[in-house]
Amino acid sequence: MKLQIKSLKPEETVTIQLRGLYESYGYKKYRMGRFEEYSLYAMNKRFLASENVITFTDLDGKLLALKPDVTLSIVKNTKANRENTEKLYYIENVYRESKESHTYKEISQMGLEIIGNVDRYAAIEVLSLAEHSLNAISPQFILSVSHMNFVLGFFDELQLDEEKKKRILQCIRSKNTNELKLAGQEAKIKEEQLSVLCKILTLYGDFSSTLRKANEIAVNNVMKETLKELEAIYRVLRTLNLGKKIQLDFSMINDIDYYNGIIFQGYIEGLPRSVLAGGEYSVMMEKMGRDAEALGFALYLSELQHLPMEPSIYDVEAMILYDKDTDYGKLASAVRQLIKEGNRVRAAEAIPKGLRYKTLYRFTQDGLREERKEC
Amino acid sequence: MLNIALPKGRLGDQVYELLERIGYDCKSIYEENRKLVFENIENGVRYLLVKPSDVAIYVEHHAADIGIVGKDILLEHQPDVYELLDLNLGKCRMAVAAKNNYVEDKDRTLRVATKFVNIAKDYYAGMNRDIDIIKLNGSIELAPILGLSDVIVDIVESGNTIRENNLKIIDEFKQISARLIANKSSYIFKNEMIGQMVEKLQTMV
Numbered sequence: 091m092k093l094q095i096k097s098l099k100p101e102e103t104v105t106i107q108l109r110g111l112y113e114s115y116g117y118k119k120y121r122m123g124r125f126e127e128y129s130l131y132a133m134n135k136r137f138l139a140s141e142n143v144i145t146f147t148d149l150d151g152k153l154l155a156l157k158p159d160v161t162l163s164i165v166k167n168t169k170a171n172r173e174n175t176e177k178l179y180y181i182e183n184v185y186r187e188s189k190e191s192h193t194y195k196e197i198s199q200m201g202l203e204i205i206g207n208v209d210r211y212a213a214i215e216v217l218s219l220a221e222h223s224l225n226a227i228s229p230q231f232i233l234s235v236s237h238m239n240f241v242l243g244f245f246d247e248l249q250l251d252e253e254k255k256k257r258i259l260q261c262i263r264s265k266n267t268n269e270l271k272l273a274g275q276e277a278k279i280k281e282e283q284l285s286v287l288c289k290i291l292t293l294y295g296d297f298s299s300t301l302r303k304a305n306e307i308a309v310n311n312v313m314k315e316t317l318k319e320l321e322a323i324y325r326v327l328r329t330l331n332l333g334k335k336i337q338l339d340f341s342m343i344n345d346i347d348y349y350n351g352i353i354f355q356g357y358i359e360g361l362p363r364s365v366l367a368g369g370e371y372s373v374m375m376e377k378m379g380r381d382a383e384a385l386g387f388a389l390y391l392s393e394l395q396h397l398p399m400e401p402s403i404y405d406v407e408a409m410i411l412y413d414k415d416t417d418y419g420k421l422a423s424a425v426r427q428l429i430k431e432g433n434r435v436r437a438a439e440a441i442p443k444g445l446r447y448k449t450l451y452r453f454t455q456d457g458l459r460e461e462r463k464e465c
Numbered sequence: 466m467l468n469i470a471l472p473k474g475r476l477g478d479q480v481y482e483l484l485e486r487i488g489y490d491c492k493s494i495y496e497e498n499r500k501l502v503f504e505n506i507e508n509g510v511r512y513l514l515v516k517p518s519d520v521a522i523y524v525e526h527h528a529a530d531i532g533i534v535g536k537d538i539l540l541e542h543q544p545d546v547y548e549l550l551d552l553n554l555g556k557c558r559m560a561v562a563a564k565n566n567y568v569e570d571k572d573r574t575l576r577v578a579t580k581f582v583n584i585a586k587d588y589y590a591g592m593n594r595d596i597d598i599i600k601l602n603g604s605i606e607l608a609p610i611l612g613l614s615d616v617i618v619d620i621v622e623s624g625n626t627i628r629e630n631n632l633k634i635i636d637e638f639k640q641i642s643a644r645l646i647a648n649k650s651s652y653i654f655k656n657e658m659i660g661q662m663v664e665k666l667q668t669m670v
Binding site: 189190230232234264265266267268269294295337357358359360361362363364 | 525526527545546547548549550551648649650652653654656
């Protein structure tokens, strides 16, 4: 029987499409069948979207957790290293705090990771797959891209202690100029350096013009090299006819204890939050004692349920009523015939409460008889 | 079209007057009725009048693109939004107050009455002080007078209410004022419109 495509939800169609896409680029499916120990998540709390994790005690007394994240498990379990790169993708449910209801929710997530040797080609491939993934959801999307080293390169000039650095980064992240000026003055940052920080905060927009503005404030080699790297990647994406919907946003900064290189976030018009987020997290690999670099992204499928969609007016197209002395053989073939014609069919002795049908049929000895339209 | 969540009340009126002066007027807002949505198609704005404490929720959930909200509410609820501008309106301070003759006993758990549970917790956690929070929704000043709490954490504007109730301010620890916030997705898709408004507002505040 053919699957009724129209009854599939956006997140379901996207999953099917993207699985095919990721497989064709040589990514292998990663399946998470076991529970991780809570300590894995506890030690990497800040890598997670929220610190809250559901825990339980296993039969042998170990404290386990329902996964709030898949990447950490992949990193922990993979054998990949710099000589032996692995490409993986996953479709899993994770358990975390819902931003909507502030309660625990099961959230479905899809993502991919390259672990091992991450070169410029890997960055290009992952960015183009991120763009294809967003496009599969809706052509009205924007992919915000940044590179951690641009801002961190500037921080090398400032020589701040950890706490001040974190506070200033937080101001840049929330595009909060006022707070940034206050924090900068308290940290005794020089006037001209503070004005550069304020400029970084507003460095947002289409790729070429933002890159030009960024070049104007690049004061050291790290910053300049970072911009060159971004430009090189962008140029290749343009030759692939991609990158038109890429915006640079240097105020986007992920956690510096986990991420280094390129980072990005994808937005769909009409959806309140980003639906895709990723970047290079080789710092975390090092922290976990792995000799490998890593790059990947996650797609938050649960966010897609907010996509505008035509509501389905009917539960079934055909409702068939029959009585006790019906010839069930004939009834079954009548049902099958209607399904073949592309209808969703329900047959019962009485109309189920609340069922919305398009046409009501009564099954008699002479076959189907239409009783009335609409309910 | 830019959806703007305005807090109902005095602050909202002040903010609207400010926006009107820089070209985001919407005359129908002055009509005496119970409508909550007002729009002016010509200059592309739609105002939503909402409860002040709900502004951040509307913006975070994308029902409004931008909104004007007190810093107290941002500190208390930490919504996932961009904080673009300090409008320097509705200025006040977050303060700790107690009865005039109050002397703190540092060996005992401090009872704190407040509307701002998270702000109070953060403040005392920073001092390593053990506290019990008593969450109230209004008339906070009553709590120490009736012995319900030792101190209160609340916003103070002129300090008159505090004085008239025979209380004194022990510490002022945060400057509060109205902030312009934006939804993260709107900031990206309506970047030009929001950017223009911020630029014009910057010249006014």
